[in-house]
Amino acid sequence: MNDLVTLGQRIRYFRTNSRMTLDQLGEKVGIAGSQLSLMENGRREPRLTLLSSIASVVGVELADLLDQAPPSKRAALEIELERAQHGSVYASLGLPGIRPSKGTSDETLEALVGLHRELARRAREAIATPEEARRANTELRQHMRTVDNYLPAIEDVSEKLLSEVGHTTGALTHRSVTRIAEMLGFELVHVHDLPHSARSVTDLANGRIYLPPASIPGGHGLRGMALQAMGHRVLGHETPSTYADFLLQRLEINYFAAAVLMPRRQSVEFLSEAKADRNIAVEDFRDAFGVTHEAAALRFTNLATKHLDLEVHFLRVGDDGAVAKAYENDSLRLPVDVTGSTEGQFVCRNWSARTAFTRTNRTTEFYQYTDTPEGTFFESTQTGTTDSGEFSISIGVPFAHSKWFRGRETTNRMTSTCPDESCCRRPDSRLTNRWSGKAWSSAKLHAHTLSPLPAGTFPGVDDRELYEFLESHAD
Template sequence: MPGTDLITLGRRIRHHRRERGLTLDQLGAKVGVVGSQLSLIENGRREPKLSLLQALSVELDVPMPDLLRDEAPDERTALEIELAKAQAGPLYSALGLPVVPASRSLPMETLQSLVGLHRELDRRARQSIATPEEARRANTENKAGMRERANYLPDLEQAAQDALASVGHTTGALTHRSVSLLAERLGFTLVYVDDLPHSARSVTDLHNGRIYLPPASIPGGHGLRSMALQAMGHRILGHTPPESYAEFLQQRLEINYFAAACLMPLEQSVRFLQAAKQRKDLSVEDFRDAFGVTHEAAALRMTNLATSHLDMRVHFLRVGEDGAVYKAYENDGLPLPTDVTGAVEGQQVCDKWAARGALARTNRTTEFYQYTDTPVGTFWCATQTGSMSDQGEFSITFGVPFADAKWFRGRDTQQRRVSTCPDESCCRRPSSELAERWSTAAWPSAKLHAHILSPLPSGKFPGVAENEVYQFLERHAGTLS
C-alpha cells in the first residue's frame, strides 16, 4: 500500500476496535494474529498485509476505503495521531526524552497539552533566530548554485517576459505606469506611505489587495519600481512563507532577479550588450543609463547575462568602505577571500584590488579601471563608488579575465596592481620594522559592527518584526475606501 500513513491507519483500526468493545487479543484471534502483532500495527510500527486488512475490515464491519481514509475518526484520535507523529519526528527525538504513549488512560486535557507543546516546539524551530553563521552558510549555498547556473535563471527570465507582455510593454525603460498596471492585473493597488515598519522595505496586504511602498526611492538604489516588482515577484513566482533561512534567502534572490529582468528585459538587454561588445565598447555605465537603473543593478544584470549571452565569465563585487565584502558573484576564477566555511560575506578584499582603490580616489564621477595580477592570473575590472546614509561608502566592481578585457571601454587603462593574497604578506601582515616598533605600544579600540552580534528578529519572515507589521496593516486597513 504505497503512500499509506501507518500511524493514521493504526489509530483508525484502534478506534473501530474500541468502538466494538474488543481487546487486542480478542480481535487478533478473529483475524488470525496475536495481540502483540496487532498492537504494533495500531501504533504505526508495522505495516499490515493486504489480507490482514481485509480480515480486519470484515471483523470491524468497516469498508476498506473507510479504514484507509487519511482523516482521523474523531478529535481524540486526531490528537493521538499528531502526538505520535511529533514524538517520532527528528525534533523530539533529538531531545533524548522518553515517548509518552497516547493510551486510553491519558486524560484528554493532558493529551491536548502535550500536542500544544509539540506545536509550539515546532513553531519555534521553524521560526528560529537566523544567526550570522546561518546566514553565511545559506549565502554560500546560494552562491554555489548560481555559479553552477552561470548566474543565469531562464525560468525567471521567462516569468519576467510574460509579466511585461501582460501589460503591453515592448521597448524602452519600464515606466511606473506599467508597474502599476502589472500590480492591477495581479489584484493589487500600489499605495505609498511614510510610516512603513522600520524592518520592512514594503508590505503586502493580501486580504485587501494592497502593496505598501515608501513615498520616494530609498537612497542607495532600491527604486520604487524595483521594490514594487520584488513585492509582486513573490506572487508571480508562487512563493509561500519560507520554512528555513536558506529558503528565505533563495526567495530574496529570485525576486531581485525577477525585478531586474523586468527593468532590463532580456531581449533588449542582450541586443544592447551584444552591439556594445561588437563595437568593443561594453560599459556598465552605458547599460545603466540606457534602462534608467542604478549602477549596482546594471552590474548585477550584466553578471546574469554575460556568460550565457556574451560568452564570457565574470565577477561582481559590492565592497564596503572598510574593505569587507557585502555581496559577490564569480565564475571567472577570481580568488575571492573566504572563511573556513567558504563564505565570502564579511571577508576583507585585498587593498590592491580596485574595489578598495576606487574608494581612495578624489574624482569619482566616472568608473575606475584597473588590471590586477593575482596568483591565478590577471583580471580587468571597472569600479564605481556610491554611499548610503546607514552604511557609508561602498564600491561596485564588475570584471573579467585579461583575455576578455578587449571588449570593454577602459581596457587601455595604465592602472595595474599586483596582489598576492591570500598570502598575508601581501597586505595584511605588517612589515617587521613596523611590527617591532608598534606591536607592544598599540592598543586600538575596534569599531564594533552591531549586526555581527544581533540576530535577525525571529518570525515567519526573518528580519521582519511581525508585531510592527501587523499593527501597520491594522492601522491602514481602516483607511480603505
C-alpha cells in the first residue's frame, strides 16, 4: 500500500483491460471518476474496502491490485519517470514535470527515462568539493557526539553473528572470520592484483570478497578488512548517492568490524573489571583482543559513556600536529575551522598528542595532565609510524575520571590556552626580533591541496580498474 504510483498503474491496467472508462468504473464502485483518476495517478490512497470493490468489478483478486510489480513494460517506464521527476536531482533543475499521455510513444518514454538515469548517474559520481566533504564529515561527527559514539543496532547485529559462529571469548580468529563470511554466502580470496585504489573488492555475482595477500605480517588488519567488506551486506547498504552517504557507510562498516573483533559483552566485562581495579589501559584492551592500538582506542569510545559512565575524547594526530580523526563528548575544545571541521586542523603543541613525540622511549603509553580553559584533562597517548610518517593515538578524560586509569600518578603536566595565539603558535619574541625579515622558506605543497576529491561510484575507487579486476577473476 506504500507504493501508490505502482498501485495506481495496476488499477489503470486492469480497468483498461476491462474496457471501462474512469466514470464507468467509478459509478460501479460508488465514487466519482475524478477521484478514481487521482488514485490511478498515485495522488490519493484508496481504502482497502474500495480496492476490494474495484478488484471485484474488473474481475481480479485483491492481491493482483496490491502486487508491487509494474503490470507492463510501459507502466514500468511511467513509474520510473514519475519517481525520477520527484527526486532531488530533477527538482534542482527547476523544470516542469512531464506527464505521459496515451499519445506518448514507448520510444519517447524510454528516451526520457534514459536521460533521467544518466542525470542520476552523473549526480552519484559528481566530485564532491572539499567544502562539501568537510561539511558532511563535520555533521557526521556532531551526530555521533549526540549518541555518545554508540550504535546499539550494529552492536546487536554483531553479537548475533558471533553467536551463530560460536565465538564466546578471546581474540577473534581468522577461521571465525572465514566462517562468518561463509555464513553470509561469501568466500574470502587473497590476491596480489587488487586495484591500487581499493582495500578490498566484493564480487556480488560470484560471492567472493577479494583481499590483499594473507602473508601480510601479523595479518591482523585482514580480519578488519574482511569484516568491513561484509559489513556493507550485513547492514543493507546500497550504492551511496551522496558523499555524506559514503562517509556514513564507512563509519558503519568500521563500527561493525570493531564490534565483531571486540564484542560488546566481552569488552564491557574486560573494561569494567579494569575500572574496578582503577587500571584502565588502552594497551591492555588492545592486547586482549589482538587488534591495533587505534582500533582499541576507538572501540573504547563506543563503550565508555554508555557502559562505563565515562566522558571521553579521541585523537589521531600526525607528527606535524594535524588532526586526522577526532571525537569528544567531554567538552574538550577541539580545533576547528570556519565550517566546524576539525580534520586537518592543528592541535596545541602542549597537548599530549604532540608532546608524546618528544620522548625517547615510545614503547609504552605516555601519560599527561593538561590544564585548558575548559578544565583539566588526563590523556594516554601511544605513538606509531607508517610509510607516510609518525602519528599519535590519544584517549583522554576529564580530571574527575582520571582515577580509573593507569598512569594517573604521572607528574607530566602542561598548560594550554589555545585557541589563544600566544599559547603556542606565535614564536618567542626574542626569536621574532632576531629573525623577522631575515628568513625565507620554500613551503611544501601537498598534492591533495590542489586536487578535487576523487570521483567514481565509490569515491576514490577507479571504476574502470575495479571492473577490469572483477572481469579478470570471474569464472
